[in-house]
Amino acid sequence: MEKLRVALLFGGVSSEHEVSCMSASTILEHLDPEKYTVYPIGITRQGSWYLCGCTAEEIADGRWEHTSLRRCILSPDRADHGFRILEEGKAPSLLPVDLVFPVLHGRNGEAGRVPGLCQLAGLPFVGCDMLSSAVCMDKAVANSLLDQAGIARCEWTWADRTRCEKEPLAVARQAAAQLGWPIFVKPANAGSSVGISKAADEPELLKAIQVALAQDDKVVFERFVQGQEVECAVLGNEELMATHPGEILAGAEFYTYDDKYKNGVSQTLIPARLSPEKLEEVTAQAKKAYRALGCQGFARCDFFVEKDTGRVLVNEINTLPGFTAISMYPKLMEDAGLPLPQLLDRLICLAQERAERSHG
Numbered sequence: 001m002e003k004l005r006v007a008l009l010f011g012g013v014s015s016e017h018e019v020s021c022m023s024a025s026t027i028l029e030h031l032d033p034e035k036y037t038v039y040p041i042g043i044t045r046q047g048s049w050y051l052c053g054c055t056a057e058e059i060a061d062g063r064w065e066h067t068s069l070r071r072c073i074l075s076p077d078r079a080d081h082g083f084r085i086l087e088e089g090k091a092p093s094l095l096p097v098d099l100v101f102p103v104l105h106g107r108n109g110e111a112g113r114v115p116g117l118c119q120l121a122g123l124p125f126v127g128c129d130m131l132s133s134a135v136c137m138d139k140a141v142a143n144s145l146l147d148q149a150g151i152a153r154c155e156w157t158w159a160d161r162t163r164c165e166k167e168p169l170a171v172a173r174q175a176a177a178q179l180g181w182p183i184f185v186k187p188a189n190a191g192s193s194v195g196i197s198k199a200a201d202e203p204e205l206l207k208a209i210q211v212a213l214a215q216d217d218k219v220v221f222e223r224f225v226q227g228q229e230v231e232c233a234v235l236g237n238e239e240l241m242a243t244h245p246g247e248i249l250a251g252a253e254f255y256t257y258d259d260k261y262k263n264g265v266s267q268t269l270i271p272a273r274l275s276p277e278k279l280e281e282v283t284a285q286a287k288k289a290y291r292a293l294g295c296q297g298f299a300r301c302d303f304f305v306e307k308d309t310g311r312v313l314v315n316e317i318n319t320l321p322g323f324t325a326i327s328m329y330p331k332l333m334e335d336a337g338l339p340l341p342q343l344l345d346r347l348i349c350l351a352q353e354r355a356e357r358s359h360g
Contacts, residue, residue: 003037004348007074007083007097009114010059011043014106015194015215018062023323024103025060026330030340036348039097040064041072041083043104049073051085051095074100078122099351100125103323107189107216110320111137124355126347128319132294136317139220140188142293146314149292151285153314154223154304155179158188161217164209172205175221182224185209187216198224225313227306230272232286233321233332235343237296237350243332245282245303247272268328270335274305281312289314297350300329 008031010024011017024040031038040052042064052059053068071086072095082096100123102114112134118125128136135141140158147153157178159171175183185208187195195215197208212219230245249267271279286301300321304313321329323340333343 001035003035004099005039005097006031006036006348007039007041007095007100009041009043009100009102009104011045011064012104012106013043013045013047013108014104015190016106016109017045019322019324020103020105020109021059021062021064022325023105023327025056026323026325026340027101027103027344028056028059031344032341035345039083039095042069051083074117074121074123076117076120081121081123097123099123099348101348102127103320105320105322106194107137110318111189124351126351127297128295128299129354132296133319135293136295136299136319138188138218139186139316140218142317143220145293146289149288151289151292151314152311154225156220156222158218158220160219161213164213164219168206168209169202171219172202172209176202176205179221179223183208184222184224185212186220186222187212187214188218188220189216225304225306226308227304227313228272228274229315230274230282230303230305231328231332232282232301232303233298233329233336234286234290234295234301235298235333235338235346235350237354240287240290241336242283242286242290242301243336244271244279245274245286246270246328246332246335247274248328268326268331270331272305278305278310278312285312285314289317293317295319296354298329298347 010020012020040054042050042052049072050069051072052064054064058064058067072083075084080094084092085095086092100118104114110133112130115133116130143156157175164171182198182200185197185199195212197211199205199208209219229248232245233243235241247269282303289301290299300318302315304315323330330340
């Protein structure tokens with residue numbers, strides 16, 4: 001059987017560059033070499049693309065940038081169906097591929113730009129398409145669509161950079177009046193808890209607005225929810241598989257970037273400490289939210305289960321969940337009977353199925 005040629009994209013211009021490398025390393029280790037010829041393509045923090053002669057270990061620890069590198073670009077010309085390799089003094093050569101596996105966390109990876117480029121080039125790709133990726137990345141847009149679909153979430157509001165900079169006090173006081181204390185403040189477009197703050201009073205809220213604006217031009221304000229933070233893994237295009245949720249036991253006051261990827265003190269429980277009925281409710285809401293935001297391929301759906309009321313509240317949908325050694329998505333899928341090598345096979349099959357029925 002002829003091997004499938006897979007371009008594995010990682011790194012990128014993102015605050016989550018390191019996490020992307022860790023996820024890509026895990027994926028490279030678990031893609032069956034009998035089925036796939038994998039071309040690792042690293043994107044530097046400055047945005048340069050390189051075809052790499054590197055190992056999974058070198059991707060994980062950042063040494064890939066010091067291995068055998070050849071500049072490349074993804075060709076938008078559908079006749080190429082792959083990448084152009086750029087070598088000094090030579091005409092660009094063609095690297096044809098069958099499929100792209102983007103492992104680019106954060107704003108420049110999850111916001112739909114790379115899926116859009118793949119769609120333009122006519123290349124099958126793993127994960128959500130351009131529109132659903134962009135929608136899920138922008139919390140203000142995603143929250144509005146979830147509200148419209150009647151999917152419960154915590155009370156929220158938002159403001160753009162112009163208003164936050166011209167009248168920050170008015171923005172802060174309006175958010176406090178609407179949501180009460182404490183308030184979570186987030187950049188609308190960011191991931192892995194980057195730029196998120198918890199504000200207990202007005203000075204903290206004003207500072208939190210500035211922290212969020214350092215990441216994006218829109219700021220989202222959310223009511224604090226006292227409850228369990230649970231995550232559900234969803235897989236599929238038309239027919240969906242959704243796991244029972246796992247539970248995050250954060251090592252910090254809330255689940256921060258460092259808590260997720262660096263200090264290793266957070267814990268996960270699978271399944272979450274919920275009744276069988278509540279586990280089923282979260283799973284059903286995950287499928288509903290996934291469909292409402294147009295997701296395909298895979299995504300992780302994050303929820304709060306409110307302590308006093310038992311309400312299941314959507315927090316966010318992550319269209320490119322982590323694949324690190326401690327990431328919840330692959331753990332949930334393994335618990336549901338789909339270990340990582342088989343999960344990767346399924347993700348690639350879903351990408352191929354979607355490409356076969358694509359209208360261009």
